[in-house]
Amino acid sequence: MDRKSYTAELAGLRELRAEITAAEKAVAAAQKELDKLTAQRARRVAGLAGYEGAQAAAVAKASGLSVGDVVRIAPLLDPTPAAVRAAKADDQAAAAPAPVPEAEPVAEPAVAVAPVLARPAPVLEQPAPAVEAPTEVEDQAVAEQPAPATALLVESDVSVAPVAAPVVESGPRELPTLPEGPAGGRFEAVTTGLVSKRPNFVQQARSTVFLDVATGVLAVRDQTVRVDLGARTPGEILDAVLHAAPGTERVYITAGAPWHDGAERYSTLKDAVAAWLNTPSDRWTTAVGSGRDKLAGHFVHQRQPVGRYAPAAAPDSGTTEIRSMGEWFDPDGADVVTCRQAFTLLWQALRRHWDEAVLMGSPSQTGRDLWSRTIPTTGKWAGGYPVLSEELRGLLHATGGQGRTELILPPRVPEQLPALVEYDRTFAYAKHLWKSPVGTPRRITAAAFAAMTEQEQTKALMSCSHWNVRVTVPQGWNHVGLLPAPVTGDRAWVYPSEPGATFTTWAGGAEVHLALSNHLAPWKVEILGGLLFEDGKPLDEWGKRLKSAWADLTNLSKLHGDERQRTAAYLASRAVRSVLLFGLGGFAQRPRLVSGTTPVGEALPAGVEILGQDGEVVTWQRQAGFSRDPYAHPEWAAYVWSGARAALLDMKYRQGKEVIGYAGALHAKPGTVVYFGTDGIALTERQPWPYRGEPGDYLLKGHLTGPVEHPTSQEQYLKLRGLGRAELAAKGTDQ
Template sequence: MDRKAYTAKLAALRELRAEIGAAEKAVADAQRALGRLGQERGRRVMELAAYEGAKADAIAKAGGLSVGDVVRIAPLLDPTPPGARVVRADDRGAAAVPAPAPPDQTPPAVETAVAVAPAPTRPAAAVEQPPVPAPDAAAAPAAAAVAAATAPAARETEPGVQADSSAAAPVVVQGQVRVLPHIPQGPAGDRFAAVTSGLVSTRPNFVQQPRVTVFLDAATGDLVAREYTLRLDLGAKSPGEILDAVLAAAPGTERVYVTAGAPWHEGAERYSTLKDAVAAWLHTPSQRWTTATGRGRDKLAGHFVHQRQPVGRYAPAAAPDGAMVEIRWVGEWFDADGADPALCRDAFRLLWQALRRHWDDVVLMGSPSQTGRDLWTRTIPTKGKWAGGYPVMSEELRALLHATGGQGRSELMVPPRVPERLPGLVEFDATFAYGKQTWKSGVGAPRRVTARAFAAMDEGAQAKALMACSHWHVRVTVPAGWEHVGLLPAPVPGERAWEYPATGGATFTTWAGGAEVHLALTNHLMPWRIEVLDGLVWEDGKPLDDWAKRLKAAWADLTNLSTLHGDERQRTAAYLASRAVRSILLFGIGGFAQRPRTVGGSTPVGEPLPAGVEILGQDDRLVTWQRSTGFSRDPNAHPEWAARVWSGARTALLSMRMREDDVMVGALHLPPASIVAFRTDAIYTTADVTWPYHGQPGEFLKKGHLPGPVPAPATLDELLALRDLGRAHFARGGER
């Protein structure tokens, strides 16, 4: 470049600077105009919200907003169960008034706190102040000011420990509050203890059609289709390039399981989150492929954006209503852990053969959850009381269970609850834990048990109600002098987030399964004080028992094969297949919970987006998004079953009697200061105890032992690192 060219380019750069400045000014003007329009839209939403029959979804659609946006502008339009929301204090310290605790049926002057007493040693009932009634709209600002003035200052607590609070106070952490929903009185409450009209789980009258499936190592390009292996050129590993290569080598393919390579993480460093990277990969433009819209009985459509287990669903762009091809991660079924595609194919083959012994019409569907629920429908009885199928709970009750039926316990104790230096770390993992909890589940419409009705029961009737399939709204007080881990979950800010208060005197309000509440009352250390506010009790039934027994039999067959087969590769394949059976039961139970469904899609830049979407990412061509479609009329939605299994598993993690050995096992039977962490069905402890193990579901297997001293983990990653070291040390024969 000479001097003349340099001067010319400088002049051109100045012109560009002027253009950029003008564009920035235009953007600023547009943003100000957009802000004014947004304020006007908010004002109009507030006007519409004043109408008695206003609905959040209708206003959202008219205003181009999500329902969540409308609710944030006009909280009275919140369609979720009352109180199931997060409230934040603003910068000036004014606190929003949380939804009050639900009143029971006692006279308005006092509220009788029923200290549940199945055992003779229970503390006597106490009398407390009634909950504050809900303020009306006009009184809300004054009530907020009073709440701000009288609320105790939030203080930091140890992880997993609830700060002391009044009996009626919601859980508060760093200015946030999350209050769980309750069942209202009157006709609105009656709808909770009901079933959905015309919606019943029935045995299918059709056979699922298998899909042609291949297994692909995206790192090497190795493809296993039927009985042959090929190496493909996957180019830049975009979805379109992968599908082009796979379909050219194996025409007719309908499902691709990626066994290694995770192509959706390619270039992830360019994105702020891993989810953004996955979304961008799934929606990478292709001339030959477009997002599938579902077909036949398979109503799934669009991609599923997940950080580690995404699902891409594609159709030929020339015939978008044609055959759909899925790209999935084999890790949905089991951890391949370096297994090649041929070994993964063999694992699926063994899985199908093991299940075929128990279901003549078994078809392996895309995910363990889909497969599990399909197999369950084929065990629905054709005789007896439930021959016509199992009724689905009301939408109100399903929403309540979604908000209050937590899953596995995940908790990490950090110093000073545990020493800075641990004398060692032992891992006990409950084998096939959920498989032990499927022998009983609630069926039919539940019976509501109010606080007054519960108080009127004798101790035997109270114990029977708690030990039935039940779900309870309770106010809990940790006894003074309690030195062990927490027993009942308390809500903390964040969707479906829980902690387990263990500080003596801590009081909180929560929902819990009957088994957990009963354990809190009858544990061998010290009974907790429980005040029943409300409850739902189902008729005991066995809707999952036959399904689970068949799965456990298949799991046992494959587990035995994984130790007895003479060929090492087949032993590994059988082990992977046994893990897949575990996933079918585990995720099948999770599928019964029927969370609000999320669908995703993409829209060309400049075109209007669908109402209520969350933008996941954008490039120069497409805006990728997702949105929740709420609860569907799913005939197989049974969150009451999932909640009972999860509650039973959390209870067994704390205390369980091994009948054959007459031995009590679980965290409560370990020294209090020895518990380091819980992870769903695993206990991490410094106590090296010897518990019986026969390889049956629910029994605790010692899987790792790391001799100390070791630093106490402060994060989940640190815990997992110590776990891996402990497993490796234990596998080498150390500290058995």
């Protein structure tokens, strides 16, 4: 071949490449259309199963499928006589060397069993405890091995003899479901005329001072003064502060907690706080509030109350608030000057990322305001993010739990703990803000989910979604529970782990995906319905800026040469955490609690709960339902909380796109997990989990050397946790 022929062949090869590319695109388009039509056919086949007289043979002929294919899509059309199926089940049971009983499914409308999302067992320096030898603890049996990836796509053609399984008792608290018909349309809708828009105004800073009530030291601007607080009532505090610093609009109490004075005279701490907030004064009255961003009345809380007062002689002249520094961070003995410096550093760190950053009264208000200034000005959501319908917000409020709090009791863990080791996820929620649900959700019925391909089902579960599911714990399971189940009482949610237990619940896609893909044993999850959102990034920019501010302050707290500045920077970094944590909680927009007071003897408003009473007034609160809040986005809070709960069980360490390790409760030995606390866990032994100082990493926070009596309550655990933190601080992390 000469050079001319070679050049001609290259030109011909390029033409052929272009033709092949065009043909590949045509094939891909045809395949996409074929997949769409196939899915449509499957949905129609599944829908025909709802007709009582439907026959598999007729459906198969009309659809061009075999009878077997029809039955796999719609098991209700199985023409096999019941007696034959029972005989097959008996034969299979006799032939099987070690049958695994399956809990009998509760009779429900059509459901779809989610596929097992197989994942290889992680490779770590410490072998993963996928199978653990049985111990004397009754519920620690050998874990069931993962089933093949297609094993649970549809119900088996062969019935398995039903076995009575323990069912989690949820009492009268039944979770809502998505209604059928026109009523269900409100659950796929947004509220008309209610959109989260970027603000066109600048927040006004409030004149703020910091007061140590225990010593009477007031930090105002760059100086401190000592003030006489008298009996430390709200009126006397306000008189003293405004005499020393006229024009003050907000007072943060850094130490002394005056609202607990005389608490022993009241049946509850909340009663004591309410009585203190409403201490009679000739000069001050409760502020009624008016205008944008001004709240009315006091907020009664056991440890972080808010008192709002106005001069009795001129109640419209302005409001002064008394608040707790604990809303932002635990001062932990820091003096009032250090607390003020922490606020200054916090403001400076935020101003580097927001030109209009203003510290508002609470971290929640500040977080929401800062987020609103990241709403995009271009692209699909430039006009703002729509607020979901009130019905859908109510559903998410009822079914989207917050952080996992669970004390695991014997015999699932030893009565005598060899040690109590605490791990805390650093700035945990910041790791889960990169993706969030946006727009109007699409309702997914059980039939629609069943009609999806396995690839489509997996994608749906990994997307921003919220699922109504019936769950069965696999036989042989010997570790902690994976999914929340609703119960009555203070706990609201429990995490069943008994093999064979069944329960119905709602859970986010992250948790459902983990239940199906964990490396120990996949759980059986039946999809009853769900909501599938568009994947978006409404919180990503907000989270990146807060993470950057947090990192700056964290580094300053380690490197600054002045000890006071190091402490102040650390406290400021904790305040950034509060801005994110409570800002996210603010999106949940729970039904409002309104508090107020009524003179003794006068009629109380309807539907109130009495919080306390003294000789002058009755303090009460009542639920006021959902407000027309343009920043109400419970779908964001629920999605982040779900991801954080999943990461308590299983978190990946990545280097770029490569997974280099795992952490979380499922990567500890069965029987070693003692406590879950929102973004941390306590175990009976150390774990080889690396700490890089990044959001989400597991930090060793405490180590209490055993033997330790197992705590029987959360209060006992918190005492032991404090001892463990003190011991670790005294001995160092390498003890």
